[in-house]
Amino acid sequence: MARPRAFEEKVVLDRAADVFGRHGYDGTTMVELTSAMGLNSPSIYAAFGSKRGLFDAVLKRCSAREDEHWAWALAAPTAEDVVKRLLTTSPEQTASRILVHAALAMSSENTDIPQALLHRRQAAELRLRDRFEEAKTANDLPADADTSRLASYVTSVLGGLAMKAAGAAPHGELRQAAEQALAAWRAFSDAANAAVTATRGSPPAPERGRDSRRFNADAALDAAMKVFWTKGFGGASLNDLTEAMGITRPSLYAAFGNKEALFFRALDLYQSLRKDYMSEALQAETARGVFEALLRGALCDQLDEKQPRGCLMVLNAIQGGDEAEPIRHEVRRRQAIGREVLAARFERAKKEGDLSPNVNVEGLVRFVQSLMHGILTQGGAGASPSELEALVESSIAMWTASVNLSTGKDRT
16 A cells, blocks of 8 residues: 655645746756755655656646646637637746746757647647637638638747746736737737728627727828827827827737837838938939929928928927937937938039038038928928928029029029
């Protein structure tokens, strides 16, 4: 008759799981195990046969917990709820993933464990794929959704969380990572459901609270740019942005990151829209031609009824508050790059004899930018097209009439 154990197996296995999870199989010593489990080595060997036998028992216990968690998750009413349950886990499931990661660092004589865990992962992914297929049948996912890729995405995220947990990441950090992954899933759902709506002409189920507007990243970014253009970074609230972009906050975060990151993307778009006329202006044959092309390009911007007036960069270069400091810094950095490019063009004009040798290029550049900003600022303040056109014509006339800037072919 076997002697009854003088310890509660579940308790000592949980303690061993904590040690294996922190150090991995190879990095865990018997001294650490006996200390954590409150047992001596003979007791451990008697109960589990060896260190490997103890690890097998720990893995079996944690695998059972994980199986229970998966069963509970797959029973969720919607596909999103399934994903939410899987990703936003309790510490018990996190411990199980730590062991999965620890098992991946096995010695050569234990290569069967990673293989067994790989099979478990593949089986779980197949179950998740089947659950997503059921969701398609129930119109909970679009009919053309790639369930294999979706299942692979979720299991890959779980694997990544396991790696973070094995690296002793705080629970709060794991939670943030899981929420970000869930936001990405929601972004997909918003886009996919909107696409289905556009195709079928029917709105998504109201009980799911989905945004029925189609999510198009380019269109959303264009809308965000216009909000920042009219209100500035500090004045643009997340509600303003999501309303204009036609997406939810989780979708915004998943697609663009935070508000600051969205602004920088919008700034990139803003500059790309002006790249053509700026580049064309710099290719003009004379310095005066550059000047005129820049001013007329700014004028065209203000006369374009499809976009706001004013200048996104000018407005955000003067944003107040500590929150906007990175914004001011980046906008001013880009403005400085523009000045450098324009200065190089005017320096070339001096060498070619197109500008007088005594022209102060730095002062000329700031003069040109000031006039351009004046046009943009007055446009934003509501100046009429005729008033803006008069400002441009007067500025061009000033090039030779008010300042002796040019020589030769530009003197006329």
